[in-house]
Amino acid sequence: MRNCDLHHFLPLRGIVRFIALLCFLFHAPSLRAAHQSPWDTTFIPIQKFSPSKAHYKISKHKNLLPEDLEHAGTLTYSQIASLKNIAKGTRSVFIFFSLHNTSAADSVFYVSLQDEFVPEVYLYEMTSAPRYAGGTGFAHMQSKLSVPNTDRHIVFRLPPHKERRYILQVRDFEGGIFVPGFSILNEQAFLKAKPSFENRYEDPYNALTLLIVGVHFCLAVIGVFWSKNNRFKRPLVIFTIINFMYIFYYLNIYGFINFENNMLPGVKNIVYRQFWGCLEPVLYYWFFYSYLTFNKSYRLAGVLLKYAGLYWLIYFILRIGDYNAPFLISATHVIREFATVFDFAITFLVFLYLLKFKSPFYKYARLGVSILLVSAVQMSAPFIAGILGIGHLPIKIGNFSYAIMQVAIIADFLLFLYGVSVDTLKAENEKKKLENKLLETEIQRQRDIITERERISHDMHDDLGAGISAIKLQAELLKQKLREQPAMQEDVEDLLQTSFEMNRSMREMLWSLDSHNDRPEQFVQYAASYAELFLKKAHINCVIDTEGQQSELLMSVTTRRNLFLCLKEALNNIHKHSRAVTVHILFEWEDSRFLMQIADNGVGFSSPAARGNGLQNMQQRMKNSGGGFEVTNIQPGIRLRFSVPLQAS
Structure with a gap:
């Protein structure tokens, strides 16, 4: 290779x-x-x-x-x-x-x-x-x-x-x-x-080398941006390092860059070439190791691939050494002669191991390694032929073989990136399918909740409503019979008032349970009707306004009920304590939030201590709904501002 x-x-x-x-x-x-x-x-x-x-x-x-x-x-x-x-x-x-x-x-x-x-x-x-x-x-x-x-x-x-x-x-x-x-x-x-x-x-491969250097630069830039991919982060980081290494390697080999005396004084440029050359297979083995997984059955293969780069480290040390000892000279010959065969063997083992994986990424990774295998064969074949007596030794690997190697490496890298993109796209599609499935499940759950709410609403209306109406009717009849007994008539009045309040509370509960009232417009209509009726009985003027563009967002049951209870509490406090003549209520749509503002022209708060439990209850209700609550003295009177989130339909 x-x-x-x-x-x-x-x-x-x-x-x-x-x-x-x-x-x-x-x-x-x-x-x-x-x-x-x-x-x-x-x-x-x-x-x-x-x-x-x-x-x-x-x-x-x-x-x-x-x-x-x-x-x-x-x-x-x-x-x-x-x-x-x-x-x-x-x-x-x-x-x-x-x-x-x-x-x-x-x-x-x-x-x-x-x-x-x-x-x-x-x-x-x-x-x-x-x-x-x-x-x-x-x-x-x-x-x-x-x-x-x-x-x-x-x-x-x-x-x-x-x-x-x-x-x-x-x-x-x-x-x-x-x-x-x-x-x-x-x-x-x-x-x-x-x-x-x-x-x-003149080297006829210089133009090809410059073209390949440009391709490696583009691949390195892609690797930098794609390294954010969590699943392939480590392979992409090594991929980026290898491509930058190839840029310096090829430019140095073909004389476009000379490191001599520019990095380490007295070190020949050929040493840097040898260093880049030995570093390249080491990084490539780590690149293989980074995207392969090895279980217990193949642990030995993983260890071999992980530490195969030590061969090239020893090779580099022997190459730059000036040895006279016959043993070291012989060792240098053996390691050098076997280098291309060793690289072919490692590449072949990686190819065989990739056969056990079936995912799209490993399919393209296997295809890329098979192309590298072709290059490794043509690099090692002359030496093997020489050993067998078919060719001549020593051999010198020519530029044509290196050109094939360069093209094979580019092809492997491109297939690797394509495999990453295919795998990432597949993972995103699977994620979307899962999200859609979860969304469908949630939609069905919401439909079931709505159905149950409507069933409860109908049952309450039919059963409790009929019972409360019967109690009210019987109280009216009893009141007519007891006109001449004032003491008993007062008790009947209390009974009628209780039945009236129970009937109103039941209607509010039915309103809050009805899914057709989840839109903010229905809330505004119901709340405005309630406020006008309440303030009319209290002899307080009521001004109601709306602002903002209505949206398709909805208000949850809990939010709608909490906001309505805050409205009731606020109007009740104004009636009891404010001495207000006019109350101004503003309903406003603001992006994905709904705002309700209640202002009066009463006496306001004489001191912070005057604020009672009612305001604390409003604060807690808004907190439970994920909303906000503000109280402002406006002289005269006070202004209450409620803000709640809306949700998609």
């Missing part, structure tokens, strides 16, 4: 092989024709030296030591190519050549590598002692490249009419040596050939 670096070489059992033919030294960069100047650029083409004329020496040292100069160039190309004389633990290959400047002036020469992705190449000039002349390669310190901003050229000067001997050192990279072909050109020939070099080495 993934690998740690674009510059990844996989040797087998620590045996160093050379992939490219060694093509070296042009006999004399300034050879002149019979009638031409040695600097005639039309005369000097780009040429490769014959490997048979190059002289080589292998060394177990990473730095050039005096003993490496003894018996310089003792090996021939055929001996190097046969690999029979390559000893285990070889750290360097030295290539010896000489140049003769036939010009009368200093000449600038360029060593131009014929292969891309060469790790470290150093040029030494042999005077009385080896003198460092320049270096290049992607594993070289980028700030110390011989030619800035390019890891394929070394520039050096040769005095006029002088002949110099040079040593070109190719160092091992992660236990493997890749020796490139190269050409040596004078400055004019180099400048003329430079467009050819640039076109030759």
Whole structure:
């Protein structure tokens, strides 16, 4: 699925092989024709030296030591190519050549590598002692490249009419040596050939990489906004981190960003590339682990996936280490050679485990991992073929394989997001269905309550109403018979008054139970009728107003009854204590609330202590109804303001 670096070489059992033919030294960069100047650029083409004329020496040292100069160039190309004389633990290959400047002036020469992705190449000039002349390669310190901003050229000067001997050192990279072909050109020939070099080495995947970086940025932004999703919060957080990591990873690998000397001083840019490369599978394994669930039967699989990233941590430590111990070198080879196979195995196990889940999210997650599995197969297949003797080792993973990997990762991420959206939409639909079911249940319950209220209302009207009316009728008859007995007639009057009040209370209860009276307009009509009748008997003027736009909201039974009882209590207090001449009642609709305001022009309260239990009862009734209650002295008189909530029908 993934690998740690674009510059990844996989040797087998620590045996160093050379992939490219060694093509070296042009006999004399300034050879002149019979009638031409040695600097005639039309005369000097780009040429490769014959490997048979190059002289080589292998060394177990990473730095050039005096003993490496003894018996310089003792090996021939055929001996190097046969690999029979390559000893285990070889750290360097030295290539010896000489140049003769036939010009009368200093000449600038360029060593131009014929292969891309060469790790470290150093040029030494042999005077009385080896003198460092320049270096290049992607594993070289980028700030110390011989030619800035390019890891394929070394520039050096040769005095006029002088002949110099040079040593070109190719160092091992992660236990493997890749020796490139190269050409040596004078400055004019180099400048003329430079467009050819640039076109030759220009990475055709740069445009694709920039496009993929843009896609990763968009995915990271989506991850930031979607991470509020509680169910997928942890996977989406890791998803966002991975996408931001890929942005820096790809920009660093393809040379758009250079971290060298910008973060940790003295750390090569290649170390940052290796770090990003090893961090990527670690985060991906955690990403898998974050959205998978493991029961007791699969606990071992969960532990394996959770800690699989330790493999890449060890891999990173071994990659950046400069080891000479044979055991550590062998361990580095084994872990590095098995890296792509290990990644394939983890991806395959995740795919198999996803088969047990049936939800829509895991369906798309499984499809995404299957695409990653295709990438993992094509990344690990060359190594497996080499082990089986079908292919050649060591192998170098090319840009095409990395392009497939990048596209596979994008496809997996897109399928993951689509799965999250499908699952979220399904959960919302199920939630709406549940809410609708609960709403239907509540509606049915309310209908049952209304039916029961109406039944009770009818029963009370038919039974209690008839009984109270019979009592009242009998009291009237008794009153007529006892006209000549004043003492008994007073008792009958009390009985008639009691029956009248019971009849009125029963009618109020029936009114409050009737579901047809749940609208605020019905309350206003009933309350206004009651207030006018009551105040008329008390010889108090009554003014009733309404304000606001009527709505479809309703007033609950409890709210309606409490508000009406507050109205009765307020009018009764005005009649007994206020000495008011006029009472103004205002009914008002205000959004989802209903307001009732009662104001009189009486004497008001002489002091706060004058407020009795009636106001406390009003306060408690409004509190029980979820409403509010205010008392204000308005001089003259007082104003009572009641506020209750309305509810949807």
